[in-house]
Amino acid sequence: MCKPARRKCAHCREWFHPARDGQVVCCFECASAIGKEQTAKAREAAKQKETQRQRIEEKAGRQRRAVRRNELKPTRHWVQMTQRAFNDWRREMLLVAGHGCISCGTKTAFAWHAGHYRTTAAAPQLRFNPDNIWLQCSACNVHKSGNIEAYRAALVELIGEERVLALESNNETHRYTREELDGIRAKARANLRALKQQEAA
Numbered sequence: 001m002c003k004p005a006r007r008k009c010a011h012c013r014e015w016f017h018p019a020r021d022g023q024v025v026c027c028f029e030c031a032s033a034i035g036k037e038q039t040a041k042a043r044e045a046a047k048q049k050e051t052q053r054q055r056i057e058e059k060a061g062r063q064r065r066a067v068r069r070n071e072l073k074p075t076r077h078w079v080q081m082t083q084r085a086f087n088d089w090r091r092e093m094l095l096v097a098g099h100g101c102i103s104c105g106t107k108t109a110f111a112w113h114a115g116h117y118r119t120t121a122a123a124p125q126l127r128f129n130p131d132n133i134w135l136q137c138s139a140c141n142v143h144k145s146g147n148i149e150a151y152r153a154a155l156v157e158l159i160g161e162e163r164v165l166a167l168e169s170n171n172e173t174h175r176y177t178r179e180e181l182d183g184i185r186a187k188a189r190a191n192l193r194a195l196k197q198q199e200a201a
Helices: 028-072 075-096 138-143 148-159 161-169 178-200
Strands: 112-116 133-137
Touching: 075 112, 075 133, 075 178, 112 138, 133 138, 133 148, 148 161
Parallel strands: none
Antiparallel strands: 112 133
16 A cells, blocks of 8 residues: 655645545644634634624614604604705706896895795795795895895796796695605705706716
8 A cells, every 4th residue: 555645734834644534734733733723713703703793783773773763753853854955956956047036136145045935934835846945145035034025026027927826825734744755855855966967067
């Protein structure tokens, strides 16, 4: 029977003749060292796996808490969030279209507002109606309480008497649902992104 071909020890890299099939180390010391290395690697792998599991659990916990917090927020919060997104889109759209302040006509305002013809307090059902929201300078919207007489005259020129009267006579009550607000907000944000991409192009 021929002698088994010599091999390099997996630990010390010295050449040796294996005494049996599958032998990869030359002596007990090398086998012990390899065993310790494998145990350390297995322990480290287990530790990493446990750390990863904890991170996944923490992330899932944070997401559950965020969902729960959102569920506990009143509808008023979502109305405000949606109004902000809708106003941002409407303001940007009117600026891109070259509109100035609907009340005084200026195109060089220090700050631009999305001014409601009928206020959100007086007509909350019209808070997301584009016909009811136009560009206003801060002077007209804040200091002149909307400058409504000039606003109305300009609004009639822009959209016509019939649509202005429709705004003025709309006294229907409407309670926005969370789903409805989420949809309006998502659409407004998508429209704003599209506008900004057009500007950048």
